[in-house]
Amino acid sequence: MICGVSNAAIRRYQSRFLITMLSYMVFLFAAVWAFPRYHPTGALAYLLAILPALPIIGGIVVVGLYLAEEKDEFQRSVLVQAMIWGIGATLSLTTAWGFLEVFKLAPHIELYLVFPLFCVLTGIASAILKARYR
Amino acid sequence: MKNRLRVLRAEREWSQADLAERLEVSRQTVNAIETGKFDPSLPLAFKLARLFETTIEAIFDDTPPAVGPTAFGR
Numbered sequence: 202m203i204c205g206v207s208n209a210a211i212r213r214y215q216s217r218f219l220i221t222m223l224s225y226m227v228f229l230f231a232a233v234w235a236f237p238r239y240h241p242t243g244a245l246a247y248l249l250a251i252l253p254a255l256p257i258i259g260g261i262v263v264v265g266l267y268l269a270e271e272k273d274e275f276q277r278s279v280l281v282q283a284m285i286w287g288i289g290a291t292l293s294l295t296t297a298w299g300f301l302e303v304f305k306l307a308p309h310i311e312l313y314l315v316f317p318l319f320c321v322l323t324g325i326a327s328a329i330l331k332a333r334y335r
Numbered sequence: 336m337k338n339r340l341r342v343l344r345a346e347r348e349w350s351q352a353d354l355a356e357r358l359e360v361s362r363q364t365v366n367a368i369e370t371g372k373f374d375p376s377l378p379l380a381f382k383l384a385r386l387f388e389t390t391i392e393a394i395f396d397d398t399p400p401a402v403g404p405t406a407f408g409r
Contacts, residue, residue: 208361272359272360273359273360273361273364274360274364274375274376274379275360275361275363275364275367275368275373275375276360276361276363276364278373331363333372334363334366334367334372334373335363335366
């Protein structure tokens with residue numbers, strides 16, 4: 202989502218993001234591995250199920266930290282604009298898909314796929330915006 | 336916004352990258368300001384003015400470009 206130029210804020214973002222992605226893989230593996238084996242119940246089941254979501258939420262915080270730390274106002278502005286386009290496109294698509302589902306015209310899509318969809322759409326918006334500013 | 340950055344830069348024989356380094360921003364940022372696609376914040380505009388030892392008004396021109404008679408004008 203953030204690429205093209207390199208400064209201290211971006212390098213910090215990249216190392217933090219790498220940590221969240223590695224924890225995501227570990228947590229996801231742990232949840233998928235433990236659930237069918239131990240059949241957890243109650244609070245433990247909820248905790249285990251939500252485990253893979255935590256690094257993703259961490260990733261959102263990491264992007265927020267980057268925006269707070271990035272000193273280059275133009276780079277900040279491009280990312281904020283890209284994210285606004287990403288939010289608009291994600292909400293439009295998921296809302297439309299939701300109604301298609303209601304009328305049984307589309308298969309069910311898992312909610313955890315909304316965030317990767319947002320990342321892809323924000324990435325596309327970012328590339329278009331950068332090309333326009335060139 | 337229209338500006339004289341390219342001229343000011345040429346007078347000092349600075350590349351966009353040179354100016355970017357002095358302003359502590361990316362080259363893309365200098366390019367976006369120079370081409371009038373991105374208006375800098377007041378702090379960055381002051382930084383530019385100080386760097387070129389001039390005023391913000393001497394760098395940026397906020398008067399709308401003269402485009403001849405419009406559909407509404409006479």
